[in-house]
Amino acid sequence: MLRIGTFLIAMGSFICSLKAQRSGLAAVPPMGYMTWNFYADKITEQDVRTIADAMVANGLTGAGYQYIFIDDGWQGGRDKRNNIIPDAVKFPSGIKALADYVHSKGMKLGIYSDAAPLTCAGYTASLNFEEQDAATFAGWGIDYLKYDYCNAPSDSVTAKTRYKRMADALSASGRDIVFGICEWGGRQPWFWAKGAGGSLWRIAGDIRDKWSADNDAAGVEKGGIGILDAVKVDADIAAHAGDGGWNDPDMLVVGLYGRKGPSGDLGGIGCSDVEYQSQMSLWCLLAAPLMVSCDVAGMNEATKRILTNKNILAIDQDKLGKQAIRKINSDGRQVYVKPLENNEFAVGILNTGTAAIKADIGLPELGLEGKYTSLNVWNNEIRKDQKKLSYLIAPHETVVLRLTQAGAKK
Ligand code: GLA
Numbered sequence: 001m002l003r004i005g006t007f008l009i010a011m012g013s014f015i016c017s018l019k020a021q022r023s024g025l026a027a028v029p030p031m032g033y034m035t036w037n038f039y040a041d042k043i044t045e046q047d048v049r050t051i052a053d054a055m056v057a058n059g060l061t062g063a064g065y066q067y068i069f070i071d072d073g074w075q076g077g078r079d080k081r082n083n084i085i086p087d088a089v090k091f092p093s094g095i096k097a098l099a100d101y102v103h104s105k106g107m108k109l110g111i112y113s114d115a116a117p118l119t120c121a122g123y124t125a126s127l128n129f130e131e132q133d134a135a136t137f138a139g140w141g142i143d144y145l146k147y148d149y150c151n152a153p154s155d156s157v158t159a160k161t162r163y164k165r166m167a168d169a170l171s172a173s174g175r176d177i178v179f180g181i182c183e184w185g186g187r188q189p190w191f192w193a194k195g196a197g198g199s200l201w202r203i204a205g206d207i208r209d210k211w212s213a214d215n216d217a218a219g220v221e222k223g224g225i226g227i228l229d230a231v232k233v234d235a236d237i238a239a240h241a242g243d244g245g246w247n248d249p250d251m252l253v254v255g256l257y258g259r260k261g262p263s264g265d266l267g268g269i270g271c272s273d274v275e276y277q278s279q280m281s282l283w284c285l286l287a288a289p290l291m292v293s294c295d296v297a298g299m300n301e302a303t304k305r306i307l308t309n310k311n312i313l314a315i316d317q318d319k320l321g322k323q324a325i326r327k328i329n330s331d332g333r334q335v336y337v338k339p340l341e342n343n344e345f346a347v348g349i350l351n352t353g354t355a356a357i358k359a360d361i362g363l364p365e366l367g368l369e370g371k372y373t374s375l376n377v378w379n380n381e382i383r384k385d386q387k388k389l390s391y392l393i394a395p396h397e398t399v400v401l402r403l404t405q406a407g408a409k410k
Pocket of ligand 1: 036071072119148182205206
């Protein structure tokens with residue numbers, strides 16, 4: 001009996017230490033570039049090098065975007081020993097050489113697989129090769145794995161088992177590899193993904209370059225969800241984010257302008273810069289992983305300005321690690337409050353309507369007593385001794401304020 005007890009305690013602490021080890025891998029939401037929305041499965045090694053160079057040149061790495069995630073389409077099957085290999089035409093130098101290049105730029109490299117025999121785009125995946133593939137990824141110098149769930153059974157038990165198996169394989173590989181769970185929210189991963197070794201988990205389907213889904217007359221959604229649809233899911237599950245595990249509402253569509261890749265293929269015309277800035281605002285308030293997906297080598301000034309704004313990035317990356325709570329959702333207004341370190345707060349006011357509104361929100365309505373200094377993160381306007389937030393807000397705009405109380409520790 002005593003022996004069984006000792007064994008159970010030892011197992012318990014082993015599992016806890018595995019968990020602790022994995023949960024420390026993304027202390028704040030990861031930031032980087034994900035290839036899917038712009039390159040789809042046409043991604044090549046030269047594209048990844050171009051992305052790395054562009055991210056350094058246009059200030060994205062300096063702003064904190066650290067990863068390049070190679071999404072689906074890199075795989076070339078398995079060799080005679082069943083080792084997964086890259087497509088020799090798209091990645092002629094191999095992934096190790098590419099990881100070395102990305103690391104030489106001070107960045108990290110992510111890769112993609114799926115918990116089934118084949119991925120969503122039909123390429124070789126990792127089911128029953130978890131340990132072997134994790135060891136291969138570690139040997140290449142991979143720092144992050146996005147693990148998809150196409151071609152897998154729909155029940156939750158299988159999903160949890162398959163994700164845990166890959167997370168354990170990553171832990172056993174001897175390299176710190178962040179694990180991104182991508183089963184699109186259907187099995188409510190916010191309840192179990194961290195326990196299965198994930199540092200982040202997709203909460204909804206693939207985001208498209210649009211403000212909101214266009215449903216047909218029968219209410220059936222055509223061609224993917226938009227920014228507001230992902231927010232709708234995320235706003236209700238704030239309590240599950242933090243402590244090294246993050247709700248992931250999918251990539252930033254900022255700067256795509258409806259071009260190329262899966263977003264453009266839907267015939268999308270893309271969003272306006274106001275809407276892109278709103279996505280950035282909402283993702284940072286929601287403590288979301290920030291994965292740029294536009295043409296970084298050809299981005300315009302508006303896109304660069306939105307993606308590299310230090311004030312908004314500091315809200316996403318705040319070490320307290322809290323996701324904003326939606327305090328008001330009525331009359332076309334949504335108001336979010338995100339507690340920050342040192343007793344500061346970020347407040348976001350979103351106008352979901354099609355006409356400008358004048359928002360007048362008393363801070364006590366948001367649970368904030370006393371007077372605050374407010375910094376408008378997008379135009380740097382400072383207002384002192386505020387008890388009320390009064391702002392004119394354009395359609396689909398999100399005003400974001402950083403509130404500091406007199407005497408708060410800086
Ligand atoms: C799924 C994922 C996307 C992308 C594609 C690749 O749809 O949700 O983010 O990874 O697969 O095939």
